[in-house]
Amino acid sequence: MKRLLISTAMGLMLTTSAFADAHSGAMMTYQSEQTGDLYASNLIGMRIYSAEADYDALTADIVMQDDAEQNWDDIGEINDVILSRDGQVKAVILGVGGFIGIGEKDVAVDMSSIKIVNENDDPGDFFLVVKTNKEALTDAPAYERQDDVAMANDTVTSADRPMLAPPAVERDGYEVATPDQLTTEDLTGARLYGAKDEDIGEIDQLIVDDNGKLQQAVLDIGGFLGIGEHRIAVAMDELKILRPAEGGDVRVYIDATKENLESQPEYEG
Structure with a gap:
């Protein structure tokens, strides 16, 4: 203590x-x-x-x-x-x-x-x-400072980019997890994969709305050691999250390739 x-x-x-x-x-x-x-x-x-x-x-x-x-x-x-x-x-x-x-x-x-x-x-x-x-x-209402900028102004909404359906992936030894079953620590930094298990990036941060509800994830696509990464925001509904049945790091999937995601509007929050 x-x-x-x-x-x-x-x-x-x-x-x-x-x-x-x-x-x-x-x-x-x-x-x-x-x-x-x-x-x-x-x-x-x-x-x-x-x-x-x-x-x-x-x-x-x-x-x-x-x-x-x-x-x-x-x-x-x-x-x-x-x-x-x-x-x-x-x-x-x-x-x-x-x-x-x-x-x-x-x-x-x-x-x-x-x-x-x-x-x-x-x-x-x-x-x-x-x-x-x-x-x-x-x-409980979220506390707002006077100098806070509304989070909605910083996010790229679904209207700014095409929405993706979550990929239909299953992996032996893994089970589907929903965001409300995980902590922010489980998701932040989790590796992001395409439907064919190609490693295409990671979850950089999570975005909540004014009521504290988890809405979007900011993805870091490509790059090396933080250099050359392309950041985009996607809805949580576009992702499929798998975690080992015995516990361990989660794997996050999206139905897109690295090239597809790098062509989408960059997140500037």
């Missing part, structure tokens, strides 16, 4: 009465780390878990054993913290999705909905836990 400097009782900023008084007088200083303080710089990127069944029973004095998170759902990580101008924490931005089949999206939640659960007897080791589920995260 990571160490953070934010008092658990105070939230993510120094919001004691002495600190608040500083706004009306001379600058006050916070001279040394206190018991229970957490470093905000390390909060960013920390994993966060959904413990829907256990959440209500989790209290500040409970000490969890190693690997307790294996009984919870890893829903994503903390991407950012939103502060008001008076130093109060307004919300925490969570990057959620992937494993739950909704695609990656940012969701802003109140800090009070996140519990800090101790791991072992070291106060510096802990879990961040919320109470939620797949349906709630699917329905």
Whole structure:
């Protein structure tokens, strides 16, 4: 677990009465780390878990054993913290999705909905836990920054290029997988093959709509070591995803050749 400097009782900023008084007088200083303080710089990127069944029973004095998170759902990580101008924490931005089949999206939640659960007897080791589920995260509105450019403006839609039917391929030892059965890590970087198993590229990134639904995949076609690649966006419905029955890396198929795909409009997102 990571160490953070934010008092658990105070939230993510120094919001004691002495600190608040500083706004009306001379600058006050916070001279040394206190018991229970957490470093905000390390909060960013920390994993966060959904413990829907256990959440209500989790209290500040409970000490969890190693690997307790294996009984919870890893829903994503903390991407950012939103502060008001008076130093109060307004919300925490969570990057959620992937494993739950909704695609990656940012969701802003109140800090009070996140519990800090101790791991072992070291106060510096802990879990961040919320109470939620797949349906709630699917329905939760995606957080939008004012300077965000609508993702739809960056994508090449199906109207910009001919749609392809997914290839009718079957391979011994493999089974068909749908995007909602996979994580973003399973798909990002996965090799892309033509219907005759020719290696034609890889999945570079995934595109979601305003509701966090997985819509398209950006493909890197050809090239070598990132040089000379041609990037195109295709609908997920154009792809067939196979994964080994015993587990392992997925194989993604498209009913086209490298030459066909290199002639299609390039993605510029």
